[in-house]
Amino acid sequence: MKRLLMELHALQDKYGFLPKKRLEKLSKKTNIPLAIIYSTATFYSGFELEKQPKYVIGVVTCPSCIANGALELIEYIEKTLNLEINNPNKKCLLLKLQCIGRCYDAPVITINKKIYTKMNKEKLSDLLKKCR
Amino acid sequence: MQIEKKPNFKGIENALKISPEAVIDKIKLSKLTGRGGACFPTGKKWEIASANQGEKFFIINADESEPGNFKDQYILKNNPDLIIEGLLIGCHTVNAKKGFIYIRDEYKDLIKNLQDSVNKYIKKYPQFDIEIILGAGAYVCGEETAIIESIEGFPGIPRMKPPYPGEKGFQGKPTVINNAETIAMIPLIMNNEFNPELRLFSLSGNVKKPGVYEFPLGIKLKEIMEKAEPEGKIKSIFMGASGGCLKYDPEIKVTQEAFREKNVCLGSRGIIVINENQSLIRMLKYITEFFIHESCGKCTPCREGNARILELIEKSIEKGLTKEEHERLNDLANYIKECSFCGLGMSSTTALLNILKEFKEEIKCLK
Incomplete structure (x- = not known):
């Protein structure tokens, strides 16, 4: 039997999130109580319990990225897509x-989840075309 | 770099030729200490687990999640054999049949390479079993008991210590947990190729040449900066998010002791260079957000305290703090440091305390 974390990764890779029915099936298959599966699934930020919008854009806001302009990138994305942080559109x-x-x-x-490095506004402008 | 030496099964063959006690003696003699930041003597850790009887486990912590740290990633990418060979030597020495490698989700692209290395070694030494576990975005799983909870399939919430993992770890059995860089040193020790003075450093921030470098402890900070080529005048360096913020001193010697005197922790040696164009209070805001995001929620000082600190930092940025609020910020930072349950909470206000002391002008106050 695979470890619970690996089971959850496999489901998320397949569906893009963790569908409730699949978690119920997993509980039956593994004999792990559903409550435990949920407590684990909700603890880790890498797992999603709801279907996600078509494009999920993440900007890293740790010191190295901020020192190299991450906050300006956030501003640019917000303006270009008319979008606010944590407030999705369709x-x-x-x-x-x-x-x-x-x-x-x-x-x-x-x-x-695909990683893009050494970002700047020019590169972003291209990447964001599909998100408009 | 010593970390680039290919082990080619030599280290494990040398270990298998001698008794487990002799392997432990050799590691003790090498003066190897944990490279994840805690600096616990590795030989001692193995000895404790070794003295216990019954089923045992070995865990490699490659959940490198400290901001500004990517040295384990470098080893995983360039020389995974060193980690696997070290793990097998560890399993042999403490008599563990099973080893885990816990690797962060964001290093998924390195897993194929790592699994190939595992397969190569297990083919030759089928008496051992190695399982790779993918983390799921929880910084707290760098804490040794949280990583055990996580592998067991639970939220990564740290356990009360004692008992330490060497007595009761994974599934209640004696377990050794070593950082990926620490375990990579083991084959080098067995092959007499280990230099105990050298450490890996991750350099990033406002520098032209970021990357992983190897330097001896005791080197002057300015010599490290010369290699990294700073962009602009350096104001400070952050030692990841948890190690604190050091006012730039080119002459300071890079040692645990010298940094500790400045209330900064060398930790796992991730240096983020910050130049004079950057606002430290703005950095602090995002570092505090980091700890709020990563707090497991078990203890109140870490869970609630950092949320209150963020409110005060935001007020300092927007309007400025009253004298009472400034005092409260200082008090809260000290309470969280003193009263948190685990290392995550205890270190979450290190940078704030450094800035309150060394960069008073960065925190805006009302007149």
Whole structure:
């Protein structure tokens, strides 16, 4: 049997989030009480319990990224997509992210978990076209 | 760099030729200490677990989540064999049949390489079993008992210590937990290729040449900065988010002791260089947000205290603090440091306390 974290990763990779029915099935399959599965699934920020908008954009706001212009990138994304942090529209969600260990290529953003490094407004402008 | 030496099974073969006690003696003699920041003597840690009987486990902590740290990532990417060979030597020495490597989710792209290395070693040494576990975005899982909870499938909430993992760890059995860089040193020790003075440093921030470097402890900070090539005049360095904020002193020697005198922790040696164009209070705001996000919520000082600190920092940025609010900020930072349950909370206000002392002008006050 796989460890619970790995089971949850497999579900999230398949569905993009953790659907309730799948968690119920997992509980039956593994004999792990559903309450325990939920307490684990909700503790880790890497797991989502709701279907996510088509584009989830994350901007890393740890010191190396801020020193290299992350806050200016947030402003630019908000303005370009007419979007506020943590306040999704039908298509996009913009989030602040904690360090993902690419500080040597700061500033860093992610779109649907894909990592984009050494970001600037020019590169962002191209990336954001599909999100408009 | 010594970390780039390929072990080629030599380290484990040397370990298998001698008794577990002799391996522990060799590690003790090497003066290897934990590279995750706590600096506990590795030989001693192995000895404690070794003295216990019954089923045992070994865990490698590659959940490197401290902002500004990416040295473990460098080893995982460039020389995973060193980690696997070290883990097998560890399993052999403490008599553990099973080893785990807990790696952060954001290093997913390194897993194939790591699994290939695991397969290569297990083919040759089938008496051991190694399982890779992917974390899911919880900084607190760097704490040794939280990582155990996480592998067991629970939220990564630290346990009360004692008992320490060497007595009761994974599934209540004796467990050794070593940082990825620490375990990578083991084959080098077995091959007599280990230099105990050298440490890996992650350099980032306002520098032209960020990356992983190897320097001896005791080097002057300015010599490190020369390699990294700062952009602009350096104001301070952050030692990750938890190690604190050091007012730039080119002559300071980079040692635990010298940094401790300045109330800064060398930790896992992630140096984030900050130049004079940056606002430290703005950095603090995001560092505090980091700790609010990463607090497991178990203890009140860390969970509630950092939320109150954020309110005060935001007020300082927007309007300025009254004298009472400034005092409260200072008091809260000290309470959280003194009263938190685990290292995460205890270190969450280190940078704030440094800035309150060394950069008074950064915190705006009302007249």
